[in-house]
Amino acid sequence: MNETPASFQLLPGAADSPVILHVPHSSRAIPTDVRGGIVLDDRALELELDHITDSHTAEIAAAAVEAARIAPWRFVNGLSRLVIDPERFPDEREEMLAVGMGAVYTQTTHRERLRPPGEDPRPLIDRYFHPYAEAMTAAVGARLEAVGRAVVIDVHSYPTERLPYELHGDGPRPPVCLGTDDFHTPEGLLAHAEEAFACFGGTGVNSPFAGTYVPLKYYGKDPRVSALMIEIRRDTYMSEPGGAAGPGLISLAAALAGLVDALSA
Numbered sequence: 001m002n003e004t005p006a007s008f009q010l011l012p013g014a015a016d017s018p019v020i021l022h023v024p025h026s027s028r029a030i031p032t033d034v035r036g037g038i039v040l041d042d043r044a045l046e047l048e049l050d051h052i053t054d055s056h057t058a059e060i061a062a063a064a065v066e067a068a069r070i071a072p073w074r075f076v077n078g079l080s081r082l083v084i085d086p087e088r089f090p091d092e093r094e095e096m097l098a099v100g101m102g103a104v105y106t107q108t109t110h111r112e113r114l115r116p117p118g119e120d121p122r123p124l125i126d127r128y129f130h131p132y133a134e135a136m137t138a139a140v141g142a143r144l145e146a147v148g149r150a151v152v153i154d155v156h157s158y159p160t161e162r163l164p165y166e167l168h169g170d171g172p173r174p175p176v177c178l179g180t181d182d183f184h185t186p187e188g189l190l191a192h193a194e195e196a197f198a199c200f201g202g203t204g205v206n207s208p209f210a211g212t213y214v215p216l217k218y219y220g221k222d223p224r225v226s227a228l229m230i231e232i233r234r235d236t237y238m239s240e241p242g243g244a245a246g247p248g249l250i251s252l253a254a255a256l257a258g259l260v261d262a263l264s265a
Contacts, residue, residue, distance in 0.1 A: 008132050010139050011074040013065065018149045019072035019260050020139055021065070022213060025081045025156060026058035034083050034124070037115055040108070050242025051109040052081060054157040056249055057232070061155050063253030070264040072153075075139055077132070081105070082114070084128045086136070087154075087213050099165045103129050109163045137215040144224055151189070151263050154179070154213050154229040155256070159240060166208060174204035175236050179229030181212040183220050189228055189263070196259035200236055200252070230256070 013019070028049045030038070040048060058076055065071050077086060082105055088094045090103040100107025100114070104121035108114050143150035158177065162169035176197040180190055190205070197203050212227035234240050237248030 007128055008078055008135060009074075009076045010135065011065075011076065013071040013073035014264075016147055017070050017072050017260075017264050018143050018147045019151045019153060019263050020143060021061045021072050021074045021256075021260075022136070022152055022154045023054075023058045023061050023074065023076045024086050024154070024213070025052075025054040025077065026056070027076075027078055027080050028053050029078060030080050030083055037119065038082065039113055039116060047241075048108050048114070049080065049082070051159065051163060053242060054155075055234070055242055056238055056245040057155045057157055059245065060232070060237075060249055060253045060256060063250060064256035064260060067254055067257035068260040068264070070261065072260045072264070073139065073143070075136055079128065084124050084132070086129060086132045090125050090129055095167065096165075099167065101165060107165070109165045111164045133215065137217050140215055140218060140225060144222075149224045149226070152213060152225065152227040153256075153259070153263075154227070155232075156209070156229060157232045157234050157238075158209060160233055160235045162208070168210065169208045171207035172204050173208055173233060174202050175200040175233050176203045177207060177209055177229075177231035177233070178203055178205050179209055179211050179231060180205060181214070181227060183223070184212055184214050184225060184227040186226055189226050192262040193228055193230065193259055196255045196262065197230075197252075199255070 061074055084103050088103040094102045096102055104124050106115045140150045178193050194203050209231050212229045214225055214227045218225040237252055238245045
């Protein structure tokens with residue numbers, strides 16, 4: 001495990017781009033002191049990382065930046081979501097607490113124990129979650145100040161077969177799932193995404209995963225901030241559960257670049 005990995009990076013794009021590609025779950029890095037609070041042995045932890053990590057999504061986003069006519073900005077989590085999950089609510093509002101996967105996970109993808117019972121999540125939330133949220137809020141604010149709007153595109157992946165932790169995994173599992181929000185996902189944004197990813201065998205909306213990520217300062221309040229979650233089924237571009245990427249990665253990156261270009265026009 002890494003000793004002192006960067007918690008997150010904001011990678012600049014074009015000054016006039018409104019788009020932020022948000023990559024929250026691509027890393028496997030866990031600081032040594034955080035690893036000490038995880039009860040899995042090394043082999044079990046590596047297998048859990050295979051299942052829980054959105055492998056190669058940072059590479060998809062990076063390749064999309066290279067292919068786009070107007071380079072988007074990128075906000076990339078440098079740590080595993082087993083440290084903190086920046087897309088969860090840090091309190092009782094989070095429905096994933098029901099399966100031990102709030103901002104700080106206590107259970108694995110297979111509903112096994114990840115951390116000791118009763119461990120206080122607040123030190124990890126204070127150390128990692130809040131600074132991440134503040135930096136993402138600032139990144140969105142900077143796009144609003146620069147161009148008058150911000151478009152947050154979450155880049156995720158999900159397994160072909162349902163895992164035990166999934167609360168809503170009994171619906172369709174399309175090659176590309178598009179997560180939306182009633183307030184922050186305008187019809188035009190969804191239509192652009194459906195067009196961009198149509199060639200992968202179809203898209204679906206809010207199944208098996210739903211919603212978007214918007215910093216709480218703007219969530220449900222500022223229509224200048226729009227958002228979409230892209231969940232890519234892993235068999236379209238990699239060997240599961242945590243294997244190498246295949247040629248589908250480049251095709252997906254090209255589709256993401258096409259979406260970025262449509263949103264930057």
